[in-house]
Amino acid sequence: MKRFGFGQSRTRVEDLRFLTGGGCYTDDINLTGQSYGMVVRSLLPHADVTVDAVAARAMPGVLLVLTAAEMAEQGIGPMVCGFLPEDAVPRHPRPVIAGPRTRHAGEPLAFVVAETLAQARDAAEAVLVDYHPLPATPHDAFVWEMGDASRVAEAFARAARVVELDLINNRLAPTAMEPRACLARPLPGGRLELTAGSQGVHEIRDRLAPVLGIAADRLDVITPDVGGGFGLKISPFPEQAMALVAARILDRPVKWTGDRTESFLSDTHGRGHLSTARLALDAEGRFLGLQVETVADLGAYISNYGAFVPTLAGTGMLTGVYDIPAFHARVRAIHTHTTPVDAYRGAGRPEAAYCIERLVDAAAHDTGLSPVEIRKRNFIPPDAFPYASAGRHTYDSGEFARVMDRALERSGWADFASRQADSTARGRKRGIGLAYYIEICGGTSGEDVTLTLSPDGGAEILVGTQSNGQGHETAYAQMVAAELGLAIERVRVIQGDTRRIGTGGGTGGSRSLSQQGGAIASAVESFIEHLQPQAARLLQAERAEFDAGFYRAAGGSVSFAQVLAEAETPLAASLRFRPPAATFPNGCHVCEVEVDPETGETEIVRYTIVDDVGTVLNPLLLKGQIVGGAVQGIGQALLEHAVFDPESTQPLTSSLIDYAVPRAAHIPEIDFSTVEIPCRTHPLGLKGAGEAGTIGAAPAVINALCNALELRHMDMPATPLAVWNALNGKLE
Structure with a gap:
């Protein structure tokens, strides 16, 4: 059995409260x-x-x-x-x-x-x-650059081919x-x-x-x-x-x-980027250099992380999973008379993934290589890790071809032609597309925890993160209960209260399990070591070894709960865990769409995700996070757009009548699985997953749609009207 409950699918302990009307939200309090x-x-x-x-x-x-x-x-x-x-x-x-x-x-x-x-x-x-x-006149906020412009110029000078795309990352309302x-x-x-x-x-x-x-x-x-x-x-x-x-x-x-x-x-909006991306290739289709110029709309003011998103949060991920030796990006941030823009699920990484994955598909289109072959030809090889990217990040691990092969197999990529023929016979256009994302997660800021254990087997965990739907009450309790052999129902997670919790980094950037989970594991380890002498005394041994909720010595064993019961008062441990490095989850999305040429309506008929998020704590919770994130990415690709009048900047989408969000009917059953490649820099081997689904979805959907329509590129959101116009030669 894996330690700390890793690999165990448990239903959420908080669900009973929510499903029976026991949730308490801010507006419920009077x-x-x-x-x-x-x-x-x-x-x-x-x-x-x-x-x-x-x-x-x-x-x-x-x-x-x-x-x-x-x-x-x-x-x-x-x-x-x-x-x-x-x-x-x-x-x-x-x-x-x-x-x-x-x-x-x-x-x-x-x-x-x-x-x-x-x-x-x-x-x-x-x-x-x-x-x-x-x-309503826009004006500059700042200009920011990353990378080596001279090295990129050299790469483009010797390129056999240059692929260029203008890309819109549409503004979204959360x-x-x-x-x-x-x-x-x-x-x-x-x-x-x-x-x-x-x-x-x-x-x-x-x-x-x-x-x-x-x-x-x-x-x-x-x-x-x-x-x-x-x-x-x-x-x-x-x-x-x-x-x-x-x-x-x-x-x-x-x-x-x-x-x-x-x-x-x-509410602060998300995305809102216009990018011109250029990729230099040699005669064999290998990438030589990447250049990206982005105009980032910050809205009327620089919001809390509004300037962070288009710069440090996302720009370094533009090279993706590819071995690109030369890279330069320039961000021109502007103010407009619109709602301020800030972090939205993925915060810079979806923008980066969309940019590079659309560019790679355009390169496949221009060179005649398949989307699969051009990626495999340029993936960072497994023996290159740790890999220092041109985007100033050091990836610790990755087996990108292996993950993609699994996604291709599960999606039935090889059999697509027969499904396409069936759609054609019914007067529909069918397309398939893939995208491979990588993101930076977690960070190294650290997180505190206070874990208190009672002699009767109860536990209380004070955390500085904040669940807003992820299932933290289950995940954190699962780690403590599974490792110590306690009942998960007896483990309480306390969050969201500065009166009781002195510090905390909150939840964002897929950091919660990486940082808070690391702190909880360290606290549990400290209790195991602290009670070891007491366990040895009970077993009449010089030392007792701990495994799966029990202390063991020659001739016997005693449960952690039994040893804990010997304590006269509750035991508490407070400590801080700081990860040594950021983590880099990655994965492959394969999307299959069918288009009605008479209406322009796009239906997603198959969707496959294979992720490497490192070691997995709770597969059930993980799937919920990935699928939910993918739905948001699909929403950006096909439906969502916060629109302002181009002359006056008056908002034109101010209700759910004007702003379309994905509904259950828009989404097929998503086939999700993982390839576990443990993170080499995190003691628990995990990489993070809260935003992963969002990051890979939008480029996969647009790649599939372009394949169906036989287009080199189409902008988001690909609404039925936009698709109909494209089919009828009115694509702008």
Whole structure:
């Protein structure tokens, strides 16, 4: 049996709570004396504004109206960026409440607080805003480069062929099932408390405290159950600061819950890149150099990780799984009068994978090589690891041809022609495509854990990560219960509370199991070693060896639970685990589509994923993560697009009527399996998986669609109208 429960499929212990209505989300919580906030948002993308709140303040039940003037009086600062490149300076720090100028439609102009939600809504409509419209003109934020431009120029000079593509990575709206909400309340002694859905309470606390002008230890942040995050809920938002300021002024709780339209207008978006990618090849189709020029739309302000995503997060992964000796990328980040852009599931790596995998398929098209052969010809070979990529990353392991061969076998790649003939006979166009992704995960920042064991066999784990649908309560409990032989039902996972948990990096970048799991394993090891002398005494041996929940010595054994029961008080261990290096999960997606040429509708008829995510803890949870991620990637490829008017930048997708998301009917049964190639730099051998499905899906779908339509390239989203236009010669 593998240690720490690795390889064991367990259903989620938290599911009973959720499926029976026992979940508790931010909007479910109500406090005595609670008031309600409503945001007045800008109707225009760029304008000088004058806000008149006199009438609103006189409305029944109104307790407070905050505008930019009141925020200045309270000493409230701008929102804090988590990352800026060295040459990036935010020209316009993002205010909590805008004024006297607004820079995107949906930006807060006032915050109305009243006794009831209906009163707050009525009063918000009474706030008068005078707009002096200004032109919606984009401007530069920064320019950032990576790689060796001169070496790339040399590679292109001696190339037998250069393949070039212009690529659109369409802007997306996260559309988490649970909209953002927060509940702020004052505490004795001038302290404040915020309850909000998040991907990590410490990030929210540490970024909001400077905005409020207080020390971080004066702000408590609590996160209950979370209905989806996808990167959106990593960062703090202006509404949280507004609610806290209002609670401090009124000395009573203030709740704000956004509706779906507010989500589209004010939640940070994802992607939004325009890239020109060029690949140099020799006469045998081997890659010599890669050059990528990207324009990254940051929106009106640099959001928390908005500048990190198109630079350090994704650019280094542009070379993918290929041995490309020369690489250079240039990112021109721009501000537009649109909703700010930040991390969205994959955060830079889906953009990179789409870029290189579409380019490789175009190279196959241009050279006459098959998509399989051109990849195999350029894969980093297994004996080259550890491999230092031209993108400044060191990959520890990988067997890319082996993984791809498994995917080709499981997908029935060799038999595609017969299925295509059947589709043709029915008047349909059928195509098949593959994509091979690799991503960087985990990082090396480290994570703390406190593990407490009770003599009666109970356990409590305090963690700094935050589940928002991944199943952490099961995964972490599984590690402890399986290794120590305890009942998983007796293991409690405590998360999302700065009052009890001092530090934490939160959940993002597929880091949770790599970092938090590593910390938990280390804590478990410390208990095994700590109780070893007691076990040896019970066994009347000099030393007892531990294995699968039991201490063993010559002539006998005793369970960990029996040894633990000898303790008079609970035992606790607190420690920090810091991985020595980032990890690099990778995998192959194979997509098969069928197109109705009369309507342009695309149906995904087969989908296969084979992943190398290192050692696998819980295969059932893993499949859920991979399939869910793939659905989001499919959504980007075929359906989703946050659209703004090209002249005015007025948002045109502000509801689920306008913004299409994938539904169950759009997705076939996904065939998923793994090839376990343990990570060489992580003590548990794992690599991470939370974003993997999203990263490989979009290029696989578009590659399949291009194959069906016999096109060299087609942009995302490939909606039925876009496909119909392509079939009828109207492709722009």
